[in-house]
Amino acid sequence: MKATCWYGACDVRVETVPDPKILNPRDAIVKISSTAICGSDLHLYNGHIPSMAAGDILGHEFMGQIVEVGSAVKNLKVGDRVVVPFPIACGNCYFCKEELYSLCENSNPNAWMAEKLWGHSPCGIFGYSHLTGGYAGGQAEYARVPFADVGPLKIENALTDEQVLFLSDILPTGWMAAENCNIKAGDTVAVWGCGPVGQFAIKSAFLLGAERVIAIDRFPERLRMARDQGGAEVMNYEQVNVLDALKDMTGGRGPDACIDAVAMEAHSHGVMGAYDKVKQLTRLESDRPAALRQAIMACRNGGIVSIPGVYGGFVDKFPLGSLMNRSLTIKTGQTHVHRYMRPLLERIERGEIDPGFVITHRMRLDDAPQGYAMLRNKEHDCIKVVLKP
Amino acid sequence: MEDSMQESQQGLPPSLRGSNRAEPRVVRSGRRSANDGGGNGTQPERLASSVADSLKNIDEKRLAQALGWFRVALGVAEVMAPRQLGKAIGFDRHPGFMRAVGLREIASGIGIITQPQQPERLWSRVAGDAVDLALLGVAINSGRSHRGRLVAATAAVAGVAALDIYCNRQLSRHGASGSDSGSQQPLRERVTVTASPEECYRLWRNVESFPRFMRYVESVQETGGGQSHWRVKAPGGTTVEWDSKITADETNRMLAWESLPGAAIDNRGCVRFEPAPGGRGTIVSVEMSYAPPAGRTGTIAAKLTGEEPQQRVHDDLRRFKQLIETGEIPTTEGQPAGRRGAVLSLLWKRRVE
Numbered sequence: 001m002k003a004t005c006w007y008g009a010c011d012v013r014v015e016t017v018p019d020p021k022i023l024n025p026r027d028a029i030v031k032i033s034s035t036a037i038c039g040s041d042l043h044l045y046n047g048h049i050p051s052m053a054a055g056d057i058l059g060h061e062f063m064g065q066i067v068e069v070g071s072a073v074k075n076l077k078v079g080d081r082v083v084v085p086f087p088i089a090c091g092n093c094y095f096c097k098e099e100l101y102s103l104c105e106n107s108n109p110n111a112w113m114a115e116k117l118w119g120h121s122p123c124g125i126f127g128y129s130h131l132t133g134g135y136a137g138g139q140a141e142y143a144r145v146p147f148a149d150v151g152p153l154k155i156e157n158a159l160t161d162e163q164v165l166f167l168s169d170i171l172p173t174g175w176m177a178a179e180n181c182n183i184k185a186g187d188t189v190a191v192w193g194c195g196p197v198g199q200f201a202i203k204s205a206f207l208l209g210a211e212r213v214i215a216i217d218r219f220p221e222r223l224r225m226a227r228d229q230g231g232a233e234v235m236n237y238e239q240v241n242v243l244d245a246l247k248d249m250t251g252g253r254g255p256d257a258c259i260d261a262v263a264m265e266a267h268s269h270g271v272m273g274a275y276d277k278v279k280q281l282t283r284l285e286s287d288r289p290a291a292l293r294q295a296i297m298a299c300r301n302g303g304i305v306s307i308p309g310v311y312g313g314f315v316d317k318f319p320l321g322s323l324m325n326r327s328l329t330i331k332t333g334q335t336h337v338h339r340y341m342r343p344l345l346e347r348i349e350r351g352e353i354d355p356g357f358v359i360t361h362r363m364r365l366d367d368a369p370q371g372y373a374m375l376r377n378k379e380h381d382c383i384k385v386v387l388k389p
Numbered sequence: 390m391e392d393s394m395q396e397s398q399q400g401l402p403p404s405l406r407g408s409n410r411a412e413p414r415v416v417r418s419g420r421r422s423a424n425d426g427g428g429n430g431t432q433p434e435r436l437a438s439s440v441a442d443s444l445k446n447i448d449e450k451r452l453a454q455a456l457g458w459f460r461v462a463l464g465v466a467e468v469m470a471p472r473q474l475g476k477a478i479g480f481d482r483h484p485g486f487m488r489a490v491g492l493r494e495i496a497s498g499i500g501i502i503t504q505p506q507q508p509e510r511l512w513s514r515v516a517g518d519a520v521d522l523a524l525l526g527v528a529i530n531s532g533r534s535h536r537g538r539l540v541a542a543t544a545a546v547a548g549v550a551a552l553d554i555y556c557n558r559q560l561s562r563h564g565a566s567g568s569d570s571g572s573q574q575p576l577r578e579r580v581t582v583t584a585s586p587e588e589c590y591r592l593w594r595n596v597e598s599f600p601r602f603m604r605y606v607e608s609v610q611e612t613g614g615g616q617s618h619w620r621v622k623a624p625g626g627t628t629v630e631w632d633s634k635i636t637a638d639e640t641n642r643m644l645a646w647e648s649l650p651g652a653a654i655d656n657r658g659c660v661r662f663e664p665a666p667g668g669r670g671t672i673v674s675v676e677m678s679y680a681p682p683a684g685r686t687g688t689i690a691a692k693l694t695g696e697e698p699q700q701r702v703h704d705d706l707r708r709f710k711q712l713i714e715t716g717e718i719p720t721t722e723g724q725p726a727g728r729r730g731a732v733l734s735l736l737w738k739r740r741v742e
Contacts, residue, residue: 013727015727017725018725023720023722023724024717025717026716055726055727055728056726056727057725072717090714092583092714092715093714093715094669097583105710106710106714107719109719109721112703112704124719133719134721135721136724136725146719147719
């Protein structure tokens, strides 16, 4: 089969590799009909997530048809159309039972590696470095899905791939980011980063009852989408002082909740921007937390900072004093996708959200390398790339 | 049954008895006496031994502390008054250099004072002494300094170095840290399993099922009378075999084992099954001690090749949990990948799936 393989920083290739096989009784094999490049794939593409190996198959947003099931999978049959959640979860352990699926204790075969870097291990994730299991990903023609009796969501209606594909990651991720804000009537939520997760966080915040959502980015096409599709007030951080502007817009108090949908490769200006760039390049810090710093400083006293953006290792100049003295709460985590798939599917069915609006480019799987480069460089107003095997 | 169990536990070291929850202790065998090895040691070691005779009554830890403070004081003097000190030892041409040496002295001294239990700190002092001696040697031969004073200074440094070596050896022997070859290496691992103690005990009592979750165990065969025969993968693609017997068996609570005399890897241990608080399953704890085949060297070699026993037991316990909770052991062995480089595939085979 053809698969998108990682070979180093800014080097992905579509290669011919062996087809996946059933390895465990609870596995299934999916023939992929649609798959996408995630903003978080760019952290791998840019070489900032440790423990990638040449030849690793990328991709954690995919859906398709079941073509084979293991002996212990009873709820799926060949021919079923499914969306696969990006975290791999067993459904049996303490955390799965608490619906904290991305903390599954059993699904990461390389838990020892994550324990060394992070203290404890989270779940395994498709195509997202050996720290989270080294599972072959879904930017391919086929994928093996472990614990297939727990994860994949059956789609039994006429919704198109583009309407349901993002249940695999970014729609639940934007939703959980907003849910973590504990939104009450009258609340103002500020969202850093208007990529697909930011767009869905804006939508979700309104659906969860936010009075106002303020979106921050620097790319006009992304700000336009946040305004036109999401109904957010928008702010270009290259043109205004974000902290001052947010104070102005919120009666001097600051947003009730702040969402960092930018993550570990935040772009920023000035001395701190250069500082982070140098430290990351020299491996003295693994992540550039510019957006997170700003989100913390901007948040109102006693507010919530929600972090759906992916961080990998260690950051520098973290404003812990601001966090502590002003009673802020941080809520974060890889998304517990399994928990949100069904309720969000129902919202899609009811027409409350049509997630397809974030797609700007549709390409063949063979063109994945161009898709990566385009998304990385924000060429052609690229926001979301969907690949068709 | 109960009685015979209690009896069989008598043979276990205290830390491995069923009812005892004390921290495991290092069981030392073959510890050498404080003065052996002095006769065939190196030159500084012989000097150290003779100094040692006159220092019999000094507590090594206090000696280490004193040496640490001495080093700090010397360092401060070197930093604050490099010229005067240089004159005193007959080497006053490079005050900047003297200051640098002083800073190293202070750092080394503080290290010893704050962490006297770590022989590495003391060995760093010995290394520092060696550097000093080398530098003094260069200065003596350069002919541009006061040779008599330099020789005196060299003798003083050599004396301090001898004290350092003596102190360090004593601390290492008396178990401040590290261990001698031939000792039993203790280890302790635990995991919380979402299952009842009964289920956990049942899987562990069935020794022939061990290869399902113990990665390096090829086979275990029950040979009757609570005894079993083990075949285990060893570093370098070899296998080792031994016989083992169950020495204590409390249904649903604990199991203890011990290898029979003549085992390739002498080992003993116990596994306990205790209900986790709040009905959150079972805490499975393994305590074991083993004599690595090649003593301390073997342990280091195992660490370097990524086959350290502590990590093995840790990973095996996780696999035990995975097997009980999910009915399978998650893996990626056999999944597709793009072409990997030759070196990478070798490394990857060893530990990464």
